[in-house]
Amino acid sequence: MVFMNTKFTTGIAKGENSFEVGKTAAKQALSKMNEKINLSIVFSSSKYNYKEVIKGVREVTNNAPLIGCSTSGEFTEERTEKNSVAVALISSDSCKFFLGINSGLTEDPLGCFQDLNKKIIMQEDIEKFPNKSALIICDGLTHKGEEIATSANMTFDTEIFGGMAGDDMKVRETCVFMNDDSKTDAVVACKILSKSRIVFEVKHGHTPISPLLKITKASENILYTINNEPAWEVWKRYCKDDVKKTNGLDLDKTDSLMDVGTTLAVYELGIQAGNKYIIRWPLPSFNIFEDNKINFDTTISEGTRIRIMKSTKENQIKSAKEAVEKAISQIGKENVAGIIIFDCALRSMILKQDFLKAVKEINDVANVPLIGFEGYGEISMKIGDVSGFHNTTTVAILIPK
Amino acid sequence: MEKESVNIIDNVLEKHLKGDLEAKIDIEDINEEHKNMCEKLNSVLEYEIECTKSAFEKECTFRKIFLQIGNLCNQILKGNLSKRMNILTIPFEMKNMGINLNTVFETLQKDIEILHKSESDLKIAISVFGFVLSKISKGDLSVKVDLNEISEEYETIGEDINSMILSIRKHIEDLQNRELELEKSKISTKYFKDYSEKILEFADDWGIGEVLKSVMKDWEKEHSYTSY
Known part of the structure; x- marks a missing residue:
C-alpha cells in the first residue's frame, strides 16, 4: 500500500x-505548500553568511528542523545557479526525521559517527x-571520504546516502x-x-x-607511483593523445597547474571493484611537475587495481539521467514527492554550460520538485555494499509520497 | 578455428583488456567444437573480475579494522579505555588479532585502574597519616589512625603509628609516675632529715650526739647516702 502523504517543495x-x-528561497518553497513543515533542506553558496x-529560512518555516551545507552550485527543478541558496521543504506524515550534528570528523571518523548516533534519539515504530x-552531509575537505562512508555504515547499520559539502571550488x-x-x-545526519x-x-x-594498473606507492590520500612509475607520468601516458585531440593541450609541455587540474577532472581514477568502477577525483599536487604526485579526497591504498578513466560530456549527462x-x-x-540530488562539483567543471542540460534532463525524466547541489563527493551505500564514497x-534520492 | 569465432574471441578479449567489465563471449555465436573452450575463457574473464572484487572487498574490510583501531587509539588518548574492537566485523583470519588487541586493551585498562586505585589509596593514606602525625606533633596523643579509612596495604603503617602513639603515651605516663614518686621521695627525705636533726639535738642533750653522728656517718658511707 502506498501512502500519499508527503509534500516536497523548493525555492x-x-x-x-x-x-x-x-x-x-524559503518563502518561494512555502508558497507551494500549506502543511506544517517537518524538514527543511538548505544548500547555500559559500558567498553567504551561513548563520x-x-x-x-527558519524565520519563514517557523523554526522547522533544518539540515544543509555549503555548496559549489545549487539547483532546483526551476533553475540551476551559482552563488545562490536553494531550499526544499518537506511536509510528511509518512516519513519521520531525526537530526544530529557532530564535529571532529577528520581526527576520528568512526568516533565522530558513534557520538553522533548517541545524540540522535529516534522513536522507532516498526x-x-x-x-x-x-x-548524511559531511565536511567536504577532510580527505577521508571512504572512511566517512564506512564509518556511517558501521554506526547506523542502515542504508546511507548523501554527500560532501562544497565551497564554490575555493577549497578553503x-x-x-x-x-x-x-x-x-x-557531519550532519x-x-x-x-x-x-x-x-x-x-x-x-x-x-x-x-x-589494468596497480597502485605501487601511496600514503593516505597521496598517490606516488603506479606500476612503480611516477603517478603523473603514467597518467599523462594514457590521456595525453586524447587531451591533445580534444582541446589541443600538450601535457608534456604545459607548466600550468590549472591545465593539469582540468585534465585530471576529466581523466579520473577508476577502482575496479568487480563488475563496476568506483570513481576517485585526482588533484594535482602543488609541485606535480617535479614530484609527479597526485592527491585525492579520500585515502588511496597500495595494491589497488585501477584504470584511468575518461568522461565525456554526453556520458555525464546520460549518467545523471540514468540514475x-x-x-x-x-x-x-506517481509515487515520488521530490528528489534530492547530490552532484559532484567536477561534473559542472566537465559539463560547463551543459550542466544546465544535465539538470534539465533529470527534470524531464522526473517532472517532480527537486533540489540539488554540487559538492566534493557523494555517498551511496546500500545494504551489502562494501564501499560508499564516490566522485564525479x-x-x-527519491522522497516517496 | 573459424575466422569468425577467432574474431569474436579477439574482440571480447580486446574489450576486456580495455576495461569493459561486461565483455563476455556469446557462446551462441561460436561453432560447436569451440563452445567448451569459450565457456572456459568466459570463466577466466569472470574469475579476473571476481579477483578485483575480492581484493576491493578486502581493502574495505581492512578499512573497517583500521577505522576501529584509529578510534580505539583516539579514545585511549582521551583516557577512555572501555572501548573494544567489534570482533563481528573482523574477517575470520584476523579474528585472533582482534581478540588479542582487545585483551591488550583489557589488560591496559585493568593495570591503569589498579594504578589509579593505588594512587588514590596513597593519597588517602598520606592525608590520614598527615593529620594524625600533625596532631601528635602538637602534643595531642588522643588521636589514632582509623584503619577503616585506609586501604589494606597501608594498614601496617597505620597500626605502627597507633602502636607508636600508645607507646609514647605509656612512656609519658611512666615518666609522670616517676616524677610523682620522686616528688614523694623528696618530701620523705626532707622529713627524715628534719627528724634526724631533731634526734641529734636530743642526742646532744643526752650527751651521745657525737656517737650518733659517727654511727650515722658510717651508715652513710656504707649506703652511699647523700646528705641534704
Missing part, C-alpha cells in the same frame, strides 16, 4: 543580504514506519548546518523512518582508457 534565490536570500541564511535510512572551508548551528569538520522505502541510485559516466530513471523505475513516478557521480 531558490540569490542576492547580497544572506538573511534575505535565505528568507526569499544568517539559516536564520532567514509497524507503521518499517523502513530506515540515513541522509566547507560547513554543514543543523537548525541554527553551522559547523566545519563536521538525518535518520529517516518511512512507510515506503527511500529509493536512491548512483551513477557515473566514466569509461576506462588504460589497461534518476533507475530510481524512478523502482517505485513509479550523481546520487539521486
Whole structure:
C-alpha cells in the first residue's frame, strides 16, 4: 500500500543580504505548500553568511528542523545557479526525521559517527514506519571520504546516502548546518523512518582508457607511483593523445597547474571493484611537475587495481539521467514527492554550460520538485555494499509520497 | 578455428583488456567444437573480475579494522579505555588479532585502574597519616589512625603509628609516675632529715650526739647516702 502523504517543495534565490536570500528561497518553497513543515533542506553558496541564511529560512518555516551545507552550485527543478541558496521543504506524515550534528570528523571518523548516533534519539515504530535510512552531509575537505562512508555504515547499520559539502571550488572551508548551528569538520545526519522505502541510485559516466594498473606507492590520500612509475607520468601516458585531440593541450609541455587540474577532472581514477568502477577525483599536487604526485579526497591504498578513466560530456549527462530513471523505475513516478540530488562539483567543471542540460534532463525524466547541489563527493551505500564514497557521480534520492 | 569465432574471441578479449567489465563471449555465436573452450575463457574473464572484487572487498574490510583501531587509539588518548574492537566485523583470519588487541586493551585498562586505585589509596593514606602525625606533633596523643579509612596495604603503617602513639603515651605516663614518686621521695627525705636533726639535738642533750653522728656517718658511707 502506498501512502500519499508527503509534500516536497523548493525555492531558490540569490542576492547580497544572506538573511534575505535565505528568507526569499524559503518563502518561494512555502508558497507551494500549506502543511506544517517537518524538514527543511538548505544548500547555500559559500558567498553567504551561513548563520544568517539559516536564520532567514527558519524565520519563514517557523523554526522547522533544518539540515544543509555549503555548496559549489545549487539547483532546483526551476533553475540551476551559482552563488545562490536553494531550499526544499518537506511536509510528511509518512516519513519521520531525526537530526544530529557532530564535529571532529577528520581526527576520528568512526568516533565522530558513534557520538553522533548517541545524540540522535529516534522513536522507532516498526509497524507503521518499517523502513530506515540515513541522509548524511559531511565536511567536504577532510580527505577521508571512504572512511566517512564506512564509518556511517558501521554506526547506523542502515542504508546511507548523501554527500560532501562544497565551497564554490575555493577549497578553503566547507560547513554543514543543523537548525541554527553551522559547523566545519563536521557531519550532519538525518535518520529517516518511512512507510515506503527511500529509493536512491548512483551513477557515473566514466569509461576506462588504460589497461589494468596497480597502485605501487601511496600514503593516505597521496598517490606516488603506479606500476612503480611516477603517478603523473603514467597518467599523462594514457590521456595525453586524447587531451591533445580534444582541446589541443600538450601535457608534456604545459607548466600550468590549472591545465593539469582540468585534465585530471576529466581523466579520473577508476577502482575496479568487480563488475563496476568506483570513481576517485585526482588533484594535482602543488609541485606535480617535479614530484609527479597526485592527491585525492579520500585515502588511496597500495595494491589497488585501477584504470584511468575518461568522461565525456554526453556520458555525464546520460549518467545523471540514468540514475534518476533507475530510481524512478523502482517505485513509479506517481509515487515520488521530490528528489534530492547530490552532484559532484567536477561534473559542472566537465559539463560547463551543459550542466544546465544535465539538470534539465533529470527534470524531464522526473517532472517532480527537486533540489540539488554540487559538492566534493557523494555517498551511496546500500545494504551489502562494501564501499560508499564516490566522485564525479550523481546520487539521486527519491522522497516517496 | 573459424575466422569468425577467432574474431569474436579477439574482440571480447580486446574489450576486456580495455576495461569493459561486461565483455563476455556469446557462446551462441561460436561453432560447436569451440563452445567448451569459450565457456572456459568466459570463466577466466569472470574469475579476473571476481579477483578485483575480492581484493576491493578486502581493502574495505581492512578499512573497517583500521577505522576501529584509529578510534580505539583516539579514545585511549582521551583516557577512555572501555572501548573494544567489534570482533563481528573482523574477517575470520584476523579474528585472533582482534581478540588479542582487545585483551591488550583489557589488560591496559585493568593495570591503569589498579594504578589509579593505588594512587588514590596513597593519597588517602598520606592525608590520614598527615593529620594524625600533625596532631601528635602538637602534643595531642588522643588521636589514632582509623584503619577503616585506609586501604589494606597501608594498614601496617597505620597500626605502627597507633602502636607508636600508645607507646609514647605509656612512656609519658611512666615518666609522670616517676616524677610523682620522686616528688614523694623528696618530701620523705626532707622529713627524715628534719627528724634526724631533731634526734641529734636530743642526742646532744643526752650527751651521745657525737656517737650518733659517727654511727650515722658510717651508715652513710656504707649506703652511699647523700646528705641534704
